[in-house]
Amino acid sequence: MTLLHKTYGKGRVRVMRVHRDGARHEVRELTVQAMLTGGFDPAFTHADNATTVSTDTVKNVVNIVARESMALPTEEFCRAVAQRLLDAYPVVETATVTAHETKWDRLAVDGSPHPHAFTLDGNGRATALVRMSRDGVRIESGVAGFTFLKTTESGWANYLKDPYTTIRETDDRLAATSMEASWLWSRPPADYPAANARILGEMLRVFATTYSHSIQDSLYRMGQAALAAVPEIETVSMACPNKHYLLVDLTPFGLDNANQVFVATDEPHGQIECTVGR
Structure with a gap:
């Protein structure tokens, strides 16, 4: 028996970004899915998670990119999330990020x-x-x-x-x-x-x-x-x-969140x- 295909990630990451320019606010809401491929075979075949990035970590990456780049067009936002995942985790071979905007x-x-x-x-x-x-x-x-x-x-x-x-x-x-x-x-x-x-x-x-x-x-x-x-x-x-819309705690990453990023x-x-x- 052999493992023919594998992928995993995080779906329905719903994130709201509020941009505050004085009294005038702008809102952006996206629902994001980020799926990974790479050297994760041991998690499937040998119960070994040592090379596996947690799906909760993938969600955290989406939220952090939202804090930094939510004003980007949806296509560029997805690109920024994918790039962050590839840069952060050499074990990842591909990152497929999809999103739709709630207007x-x-x-x-x-x-x-x-x-x-x-x-x-x-x-x-x-x-x-x-x-x-x-x-x-x-x-x-x-x-x-x-x-x-x-x-x-x-x-x-x-x-x-x-x-x-x-x-x-x-x-x-x-x-x-x-x-x-x-x-x-x-x-x-x-x-x-x-x-x-x-x-x-x-x-x-x-x-x-x-x-x-x-x-x-x-x-x-x-x-x-x-x-x-x-x-x-x-x-x-x-x-x-x-x-x-619950405030995301970004303090574990050394980042503040002044009522900007919400789940x-x-x-x-x-x-x-x-x-x-x-």
């Missing part, structure tokens, strides 16, 4: 581009629900999978702490969610599309322009703003999972839901 569009508030709030490109699906009986009709509008984030002006602090608590307090975190929202009409508006756009616009304005003490805090105030903006709606319901993960996630009414 974020800058959010406009009152017609002006916001410095640190973004929505996902090609975002969300408009929804409608009509439940009719002989006694009446219930009409809801909404949005599903509408994804947005801001890179600052969000925190999580002063929460209940006990022996099971490990999360640390922060007053500056990246906040992101993929929102499912619906609103119940008490009477038809003059123009459904215009009213729906106004509701969503007010919710995003509150999220982008006010400090968030928690997703719970933001959701309640977003619902209040929607109700104030459109008198024809009776309630607003929102379900928002946290899309976590993207949404499993497990916090799930925050509420309904706001008049």
Whole structure:
């Protein structure tokens, strides 16, 4: 028996890079796979890992290159990761790095581009629900999978702490969610599309322009703003999972990370839901 082919590496390395130029931030999110070939036969054939680079190390290389070079085009970023792997590990013969970008569009508030709030490109699906009986009709509008984030002006602090608590307090975190929202009409508006756009616009304005003490805090105030903006709606319901972007610890490599490089993960996630009414 002989080993005919072998390769290994790290897949779905999800990395977010925030570039801060004063109050204006730029975001870049990539999902990266880096696969290696080389002198790794003993790991497969003789249970000998002495020449094998850990897949966790491959992930660390991606994060370090992100800190240095995330502004590069995706092709050049992949090239930089591959070059770093080849330079660092002579045992590697080839490094195949692939990536795709998750595009974020800058959010406009009152017609002006916001410095640190973004929505996902090609975002969300408009929804409608009509439940009719002989006694009446219930009409809801909404949005599903509408994804947005801001890179600052969000925190999580002063929460209940006990022996099971490990999360640390922060007053500056990246906040992101993929929102499912619906609103119940008490009477038809003059123009459904215009009213729906106004509701969503007010919710995003509150999220982008006010400090968030928690997703719970933001959701309640977003619902209040929607109700104030459109008198024809009776309630607003929102379900928002946290899309976590966790700060990568680069100190083992002698590097700082001033809220720049994040690992993207949404499993497990916090799930925050509420309904706001008049």
